[in-house]
Amino acid sequence: MNDIGVPVSEGLAFNKAFVYRHSNIKVDHVAIDEKNIQREKDLYLNAKGELLEEYYRLLGSSLRDEKEILDAHVSFLSDPDFRDSIIDYIENHSHSALWAVEAAGNKLVALLEGSEDEYLRERGRELNDLKIRLMEKISGTSSTLLVEEDSIIVADYLLVSELLSSDVGKIKGIALDRGGKTSHIAILARAFNIPLVVGLIDLSSRCQSGERIIINGFDGTVITKVDKQEIANYKALLKERNKYLRELNKEASKPSITTDGRRIMIKANVEGLQGIDTAISSGADGVGLFRTEFIFLRKELLNDEMRREEIYEEASEKMEGVGDVIFRTLDIGGDKALDGMGDESGALTLGMRSIRFCMKNKDIFHRQLVSILKASKHKNTAIMFPMISSRDELKEVLSYFESVKDELREKGIEFDENIRVGTMIEVPSAAMTADLIAPLVDFMSVGTNDLIQFSIAVDRGKDTLSHLYEPLHPGVLRLLKRVVDAGAENNVRVAICGEMASEISYLPLLIGLGFDELSVSAHSILEAKRKVRSLSYLECKRLADAVLKRREISEIKKEISDFNERRA
Ligand code: PEP
Ligand code: MG
DSSP states (O other), X not given: OEEEOEEEEOOEEEEEEEEEOOOOOOOOOOOOXXXXXXXXXXXXXXXXXXXXXXXXXXXXXXXXXXXXXXXXXHHHHHOHHHHHHHHHXXXXXXXXXXXXXXXXXXXXXXXXXXXXXXXXXXXXXXXXXXXXXXXXXXXXXXXXXXXXXXXXXXXXOOOHHHHHTSOGGGEEEEEESSOOTXXXXXHHHHXXXXXXXXXXXXXXXXXXXXXXXXXXXXXXXXXXXXXXXXXXXXXXXXXXXXXXXXXXXXXXXXXXXXXXXOBOEXXXXXXXXXXXXXXXXXXXXXXXXXXXXXXXXXXXXXXXXXXXXXXXXXXXXXXTTTOOEEEEOOOOBTTBOOTTSOOTTSGGGXXXXXXXXXXXXXXXXXXXXXXXXXXXXXXXXXXXXXXXOSHHHHHHHHXXXXXXXXXXXXXXXXXXTTOEEEEXXXXXXXXXXXXHHGGGOSEXXXXXXXXXXXXXXXXXXXXXXXXXXXXXXXXXXXXXXXXXXXXXXXXXXXXXXXXXXXXXXXXXXXXXXXXXXXXXXXXXXXXXXXXXXXXXXXXXXXHHHHHHHOOSHHHHHHHHHHHHHXXX
C-alpha cells in the first residue's frame, strides 16, 4: 500500500517499522469507588516517592542550571499544599490518582501561569512538566525513543530531544504523520543522512511495529504491505543512487567557481563532529553554521560541559587548513526546547528563545562564550549570534561578549584576539535594518528558515501550511536583496545559511542576488558545488534582475524553472 507524504530528507530505506507512540496519557474522568480510595492514594504516593528518588539521583551529577530545575521539581513534589490538594481530590471528590494529579496540577499551573510575574510564570511551566512526569509514573508510561534494532521510525511527530536521546545509528528512516520541511527534526535528519518523509496524516495509527516498509525520501512515497515487485524497484533505485553518489564524490576537490570566474564559497551547516567529517570529505570551504544547541541537547552531553568544550576545540582543529568554523551560540527554544522549558508545542518560537534565552540565562551563555573563545586559539573560529532583532539588541550582546573577553584576558586564558563576530539575519526587523546592523559586525548570515516563517507568518514546523511557506515570495526576496545590498555598502560579507541555500534549483537566483557564500547542509555540498560550476554569474544576475521585477510567486517560479531547464 502506498502513502504519499512530503519528502524532507533524501535517501531510501527498507526496514522493519518501529511505531513510536508518545505517552498519550488517557485520564478517565470517572468517579472511583470508595473502596478504591486507599489504592489510589498509594498509587500517587508511590509514584511521588519513585520520582523523588530519581531526582535525588540526578541531582548528584547535574550542572547548576539543571540543578535549579530539578530542585524546583523536588520542592513542588514535596510541597505539603500540593500533596494535600491531590489527596483531597482523591478522598473527597472521588478522583483517581491520575485525575487528581491532573486536576491539582492544572489548578496550580493556571494560577502561576496567569501571573504578571515572569518568575512565577516560569514556575508554572516547571510545574506543568512535573505534573506530566508524575502522571507518567502513575500510569507506567514514558516517552523515551528506545530503538533496539535497525528500524524505520513511524510516529505522529518526533521531538528533537527524542531523536537526540535515541540511538541514532539504528534509525534507517523516519516517517511522520506531521512535520515541516524546515523544522529542526528535518534539519537533523538531513544532518544524520536519515531519509525522512512527513505529512503522512495517520500512517502511525495504521502501521504495525515489525512490519517491513519502504520509504523514499526523494518523492515522499512510503510503502507498507510491501510486495516482491516493490522490493525489486527499491533495490534498483538504491543501486542507481549509489552510482550517482560515487560519481559525485570524485568531484570533492574541484573548487566552486562559475564559468565566468566568480568564486562562490560553499560551506557546511553542521550539528556535531560527524558533520565536520562530511564537510571535509566533500570539499567544503568551511563551516558556515555550527548549530551548537544540538550538542547541548544530546542527553549524554547535557551534564558534560568538558566534553562540549572539547567538541568546539576538535571541530576547529579538524578544520585547520580547510576553513573557518562559525559557531552559532545556543539557539535553544521553539522546537529545540530543553526538558523542563515546557515548550514542546513550539509556543516559544516567538518568545524566550535563542539569544533572548541566553541573555536571560547568563550562566549558560557565559560558559558557552568561554568555551568558544578557548577554541578560537586555532585562529579559524568565528562566532555568530542568532535571532538578533535590532541594532540595540546586538550592541548589548556584543558588549557582554567583550566583557567575557576581558575576563579571559585578566585570567591569562589564550584566545584569538581577532575572532570574527557575526550575526544571523533571520528576523524581518533585522533584515529591514541590516544597514544599521552591518557596521557592528564582521559578517552577516541570513537564516531563511526563520526569516520566511516570520515574514510570511507561517510556522516552519507545520506541513498543513507548507503551501504558504514560500522562499520565493517577493517579500522574502526583497528582504534578501536588502541584506545583500547593506553588506555591500558596508563592506561586510553576507552569507546565507538557511535551507533555501541547499535547494539546488534556487542557487542561480541566490548567486544572482549577490550571495557569494552559501552554507548548505553537509550532504548537499557536492551537488551545490557541481551546480555552481555549471553557472555563469552574469546570467544568474540577469535572472535575479528579472525575478525581482516579477509580481507573483507563480511568475517567479516559472522564471526560475525556465532558467534551470535551459541549462539542464
Ligand atoms: C535559519 O533560521 O535559517 C537557520 C539557519 O537557523 P535554524 O534553522 O537553526 O533556526
Ligand atoms: Mg533560525
